[in-house]
Amino acid sequence: MVEPVRFPEIELYAGWGEPMRTECEIRGLELIQGDIPAGLEGALYRVGADRQYPSGRTDDIFIDGEGMIHMFRFKDNQVDYVSRWVETERFKRQKIARRGLFGRYRNRYTNDPSVAGVHMGTGNTTAMFHAGHLYALKEDDLPYEIDPETLATRGRVDFDGALRSVSFTAHPKVDPVTDELLGFSYQARGDATRDIVFYLFGPDRQLVNEVWFEMPYAACVHDFAITDEWIVFPFFPLITDLEVIKAGGPYYQWHPDKEIHVALVPRRGTAKDIRWFRGPAASAGHMMNAFRDGSTIHLDVCFYEGNCFPFFPTPQGETTAPVPPFLTRLSFDLNDREGRITKRRLLDVSCEMPRTDDRYQGLPYRYGYVICRSADGSSATGCFDFQTGTLARWSPGPGDGVQEAQFVPRTPESAEGDGWLLVPVSRVSKMRSDLVILDARNVSAGPVATLKLPVRVRSTFHGTWVPESALRTGRFGYKRAQA
Numbered sequence: 310m311v312e313p314v315r316f317p318e319i320e321l322y323a324g325w326g327e328p329m330r331t332e333c334e335i336r337g338l339e340l341i342q343g344d345i346p347a348g349l350e351g352a353l354y355r356v357g358a359d360r361q362y363p364s365g366r367t368d369d370i371f372i373d374g375e376g377m378i379h380m381f382r383f384k385d386n387q388v389d390y391v392s393r394w395v396e397t398e399r400f401k402r403q404k405i406a407r408r409g410l411f412g413r414y415r416n417r418y419t420n421d422p423s424v425a426g427v428h429m430g431t432g433n434t435t436a437m438f439h440a441g442h443l444y445a446l447k448e449d450d451l452p453y454e455i456d457p458e459t460l461a462t463r464g465r466v467d468f469d470g471a472l473r474s475v476s477f478t479a480h481p482k483v484d485p486v487t488d489e490l491l492g493f494s495y496q497a498r499g500d501a502t503r504d505i506v507f508y509l510f511g512p513d514r515q516l517v518n519e520v521w522f523e524m525p526y527a528a529c530v531h532d533f534a535i536t537d538e539w540i541v542f543p544f545f546p547l548i549t550d551l552e553v554i555k556a557g558g559p560y561y562q563w564h565p566d567k568e569i570h571v572a573l574v575p576r577r578g579t580a581k582d583i584r585w586f587r588g589p590a591a592s593a594g595h596m597m598n599a600f601r602d603g604s605t606i607h608l609d610v611c612f613y614e615g616n617c618f619p620f621f622p623t624p625q626g627e628t629t630a631p632v633p634p635f636l637t638r639l640s641f642d643l644n645d646r647e648g649r650i651t652k653r654r655l656l657d658v659s660c661e662m663p664r665t666d667d668r669y670q671g672l673p674y675r676y677g678y679v680i681c682r683s684a685d686g687s688s689a690t691g692c693f694d695f696q697t698g699t700l701a702r703w704s705p706g707p708g709d710g711v712q713e714a715q716f717v718p719r720t721p722e723s724a725e726g727d728g729w730l731l732v733p734v735s736r737v738s739k740m741r742s743d744l745v746i747l748d749a750r751n752v753s754a755g756p757v758a759t760l761k762l763p764v765r766v767r768s769t770f771h772g773t774w775v776p777e778s779a780l781r782t783g784r785f786g787y788k789r790a791q792a
């Protein structure tokens with residue numbers, strides 16, 4: 310006998326956040342406005358968290374839950390939609406038990422004793438395509454490989470032994486021009502360890518460089534940024550304490566008295582060349598980009614002047630008030646032996662989920678794509694032009710929301726920002742979704758095409774676009790246009 314399935318009545322699972330628990334397959338989405346641009350062929354993969362079974366707790370948080378991978382397959386003037394669970398070890402054990410076996414977010418000491426030692430990754434954060442392989446990623450575990458056509462889970466992988474850390478980031482950077490893969494693992498030797506490792510892989514996934522070093526504390530390193538010479542690792546004082554998690558506490562605690570530290574790691578060098586910078590407590594989840602200007606490195610980040618995750622309390626158990634994120638440029642002067650951080654706000658509109666034309670990751674760039682949130686609960690897709698300082702916006706309307714935008718260049722060699730934004734839209738009042746296509750150079754004009762989904766695409770975090778040619782060859786094959 311197993312218990313009936315009952316989800317707790319908490320805000321997380323009300324309305325749009327209601328667990329969906331459904332795999333979908335829709336061949337040929339209904340086109341309700343406009344036309345699909347000619348030549349737009351490939352797959353948009355996105356990943357989010359759903360809930361297979363209740364955890365038995367009321368303190369679930371939105372970054373937890375079993376991974377669901379979604380595919381929008383663009384081919385022959387039609388778009389198919391498919392979603393499948395990421396069949397992780399956690400998922401499979403719960404499927405057999407017909408109930409939740411894993412407790413508080415990332416806290417193995419709150420799990421059912423029957424799953425002691427089972428890998429806890431959910432594969433719920435992003436999709437990555439590299440060297441012909443597709444993966445679902447969660448930062449506390451190794452990648453899960455996914456079949457790019459059927460979305461069947463092939464299994465947990467360590468890149469043929471190359472990953473010697475316990476995990477791999479959910480914010481890797483795949484350079485779609487060189488087909489290099491840059492990634493890392495933090496708490497790389499297990500919960501609360503200060504080890505971190507940077508990995509650089511070549512286009513055939515051969516390991517080119519690996520740099521192990523130590524963080525100042527056991528931080529949450531959700532994202533990083535790259536430049537041509539230096540890799541940027543920010544450490545914010547959201548810290549794991551082994552004793553606290555052993556006692557069943559939160560995986561991270563917010564330490565307002567501790568500084569942020571930033572490590573600049575040489576892309577092709579070793580740990581002895583790492584440069585360190587420091588500043589007052591603040592935090593961020595997501596980096597938009599970084600680039601080098603002579604001996605200065607600039608990092609553009611959705612920056613919170615406080616705790617970006619108010620559901621992680623202080624060591625005294627206090628909850629901090631939410632603060633809005635603003636696009637901010639942190640600068641690091643390699644000639645400054647004091648290691649000071651210079652800070653400048655770039656945009657006064659609160660925004661998150663930053664993306665770019667990924668051919669310009671690590672290089673000077675002009676355009677950034679964000680989600681702007683309005684006071685009325687709706688959100689808008691924004692295109693920020695760094696050259697003019699202007700923000701173009703499109704909102705789906707009151708009460709509705711946009712998910713993270715995916716840029717697709719019009720052609721493999723088109724100019725920066727010349728292309729499309731693929732945006733899942735949450736039609737909250739109708740409890741279903743749309744996928745809209747915006748012209749990235751004219752976002753405020755509204756969609757050039759709208760595809761209707763008769764179902765809800767529960768909020769996804771991140772994803773990637775894989776052009777048709779890359780699905781066949783394993784190479785993105787993009788070019789950087791000369792400015």
Ligand code: V55
Binds near residue numbers: 373433448531770
């Ligand atoms: C983040 C997201 C996560 C996570 C830790 O946005 C940090 C930051 C989607 O999962 O596990």
Ligand code: FE
Binds near residue numbers: 434480531770771
């Ligand atoms: Fe993220």
